[in-house]
Amino acid sequence: MTDSRAATLGAIRAALGRGPLPDQETAALEARLANPAAGVVPGRGRVDAEARIALFIAEAERVSATTARVAGPEAVPAVVARFLREHNLPSTVKLAPDPQVRSIPWSQQSALTVTEGHGEKDDVVGVTGAFCGVAETGTLVLLSGPESPSTLDFLPDTHIALVPAARIFGTYEEAWERVRAERGADGLPRAVHWITGPSRTADIEQTLLLGAHGPRRLHVVIVDARAP
Amino acid sequence: MDSTAHTFKSNALEALGDTRLQDALGRLGHGFPVKRKAAVERMPEFEALRDAARDIKDHVLGHLDFYLERFEARVHERGGHVHWCADAAAARETIVGICRAAGARTVTKAKSMIGEEIAINEHLAAAGIEPVETDLGEYIIQLRREPPSHLIAPAIHLAKGDVAEAFRNEHKQFPGDRPLDEPRNLLDEARSVLRERFLAADVGLTGANMLIAETGSIVLVTNEGNADLTHTLPRVHVVVASIEKVVPTLEDATAVLRVLARSATGQEMSVYNTFVTGPRRPDDPDGPDEFHVVLLDNGRSAMLGSEFHDMLRCIRCGACLNHCPVYRSVGGHAYGWVYSGPMGKVLVPNLIGIENAGDLPNASTLCGRCEEVCPMRIPLPRMLRDWRERQFDRGLGPAPARYALKAWAFLARRPALYRRVTALQAAMLGALGRRRGAFRHMPLAGGWTAARDLPAPQGRTFQQMWSDRGGPRS
Numbered sequence A: 001m002t003d004s005r006a007a008t009l010g011a012i013r014a015a016l017g018r019g020p021l022p023d024q025e026t027a028a029l030e031a032r033l034a035n036p037a038a039g040v041v042p043g044r045g046r047v048d049a050e051a052r053i054a055l056f057i058a059e060a061e062r063v064s065a066t067t068a069r070v071a072g073p074e075a076v077p078a079v080v081a082r083f084l085r086e087h088n089l090p091s092t093v094k095l096a097p098d099p100q101v102r103s104i105p106w107s108q109q110s111a112l113t114v115t116e117g118h119g120e121k122d123d124v125v126g127v128t129g130a131f132c133g134v135a136e137t138g139t140l141v142l143l144s145g146p147e148s149p150s151t152l153d154f155l156p157d158t159h160i161a162l163v164p165a166a167r168i169f170g171t172y173e174e175a176w177e178r179v180r181a182e183r184g185a186d187g188l189p190r191a192v193h194w195i196t197g198p199s200r201t202a203d204i205e206q207t208l209l210l211g212a213h214g215p216r217r218l219h220v221v222i223v224d225a226r227a228p
Numbered sequence B: 001m002d003s004t005a006h007t008f009k010s011n012a013l014e015a016l017g018d019t020r021l022q023d024a025l026g027r028l029g030h031g032f033p034v035k036r037k038a039a040v041e042r043m044p045e046f047e048a049l050r051d052a053a054r055d056i057k058d059h060v061l062g063h064l065d066f067y068l069e070r071f072e073a074r075v076h077e078r079g080g081h082v083h084w085c086a087d088a089a090a091a092r093e094t095i096v097g098i099c100r101a102a103g104a105r106t107v108t109k110a111k112s113m114i115g116e117e118i119a120i121n122e123h124l125a126a127a128g129i130e131p132v133e134t135d136l137g138e139y140i141i142q143l144r145r146e147p148p149s150h151l152i153a154p155a156i157h158l159a160k161g162d163v164a165e166a167f168r169n170e171h172k173q174f175p176g177d178r179p180l181d182e183p184r185n186l187l188d189e190a191r192s193v194l195r196e197r198f199l200a201a202d203v204g205l206t207g208a209n210m211l212i213a214e215t216g217s218i219v220l221v222t223n224e225g226n227a228d229l230t231h232t233l234p235r236v237h238v239v240v241a242s243i244e245k246v247v248p249t250l251e252d253a254t255a256v257l258r259v260l261a262r263s264a265t266g267q268e269m270s271v272y273n274t275f276v277t278g279p280r281r282p283d284d285p286d287g288p289d290e291f292h293v294v295l296l297d298n299g300r301s302a303m304l305g306s307e308f309h310d311m312l313r314c315i316r317c318g319a320c321l322n323h324c325p326v327y328r329s330v331g332g333h334a335y336g337w338v339y340s341g342p343m344g345k346v347l348v349p350n351l352i353g354i355e356n357a358g359d360l361p362n363a364s365t366l367c368g369r370c371e372e373v374c375p376m377r378i379p380l381p382r383m384l385r386d387w388r389e390r391q392f393d394r395g396l397g398p399a400p401a402r403y404a405l406k407a408w409a410f411l412a413r414r415p416a417l418y419r420r421v422t423a424l425q426a427a428m429l430g431a432l433g434r435r436r437g438a439f440r441h442m443p444l445a446g447g448w449t450a451a452r453d454l455p456a457p458q459g460r461t462f463q464q465m466w467s468d469r470g471g472p473r474s
């Protein structure tokens, strides 16, 4: 392996007509990596907070996600129960062991049977907490980890994601900034998922169908802060 | 896969006569290009985003050694492994070796063009390990034992009836008379069959749309979610990627993602964009125990600094295929190897040798649509002309074309002779064609006159008429 490593790097340098980079140039490249700069950022997402939330909802619904906006965590169980009823779905939900999800008073809704854990074969509805939302395309950002198992985002037929209204950012760049600020520069989890709408395919005669391998439905619940 | 690129002409003729294929290609014309146009119109900054994406890749290619070393170091820090492979054989051996060490019986796969390039499925099967494609289109063509016909829509050449037939033949566990008339029935059946395969797989094999030097992450882009089940459920995740896929930072990857889906399917963003960094962490409830990246050169380093350097910016979006009049007439299989359309015509001779690529560089009208829509602004027509020149220099083109070009070059270097020969030719053809004003048949030009008439000249050359009018005025 070491041989093919040296051979590949050697071939690259020979093709570029140089040897290993001089230290000065390496330092400049290291600096570029250490201070990641945003490039061209579309104006669409650079709007004020209320416009961001409206844009997020419009973009998510454009790609067949459904959304609900609630005044505070205590309103979430009723909204979830109603969504499940309206779609004729079972009322058993698997919750992510996430502080955001745990802060919801689930027991207030006797219609719901809740369990907690990672996603498994027979789970039908999963509820997870998003790290943030990105308005420019109605995208959710989810970070894998003990509190947010990737399996719960992908295995259940129905994915319900909670996102605080205050954490709907305009652009992807702001999302990266927050990941670095809150998790540290080396803080990427095993998987960062950007999710934009429910799973889909157009592989058969270009006919668009939802629910290819991931969830058939994505319901985003935007949670405003509890009134003080 | 063995290449049939050298028989492009007969492949293409066959494709033109295939009515089911022509129906499928007709659907393509109303799909992707229309959606791309709408997405571009919604994004006022699109041209600036293209420039930015191009500049990022140009910067990387000039410092490819540095970024690959940084990427490798970051993968190691996260507990992953990097395997450098010079060619397809080395990559296959490495992947089969990892699967064997894991005691793997089945490997789920998320669509990977590099996987096709190195024909990994055949080699896994030969080693007694079952590869299972999980992208719906790729799964369908795996059942039909045929190669993909499009970069992002591998089964675009098929009708739903073809898919139903493949499922009836292969999914013997279901009643033979079940309804499979609608795409929905087909998808639901594939979803249930593949769900079991995802849960049972020992190794997940994916490609990567990008590699990120800053973090050691790999980027996976899908709409189905199959790549995420592929890297999350099995014990081992193997990534196979070619060396030019690296970008510096998360922001740079983001810039490329902003043009990728819009150019490919006309979506604002694909449904799932996942940044995977290393194996599962100590507290993680899911994810693989092992994370391997197989870094493949296979001809890329030789393209650096050559006239085909810019081709290494390609992000495999498929826009050049969707907008190519030749691709839309003959489909992907006629090109005879893994990559098709304008990008394939430029890339394939680099990977399998111009002497094996036959007519590929000539299978183009040089209309320029591909370059117009390419998000990475790759000068595809210019590079096709470069291949044509190389073919001519090395005596590889079709013999009649070579002789004709040589004869013309001989005359063009001798102006007096040129004038006499063309005057004689024009006078003769003018006299012969006076009655109809055109020829139905012309010796040595049968290919041209088979489909159209050749207008007869008026009896005098342009230069003769020019000098009659007094020639150049000073």
Ligand code: SF4
Pocket: B151, B313, B314, B315, B316, B317, B318, B319, B320, B321, B343, B370, B373, B374, B375, B376, B377, B378
């Ligand atoms: S050459 Fe350009 S248009 Fe074609 S697949 Fe590559 S990036 Fe897309």
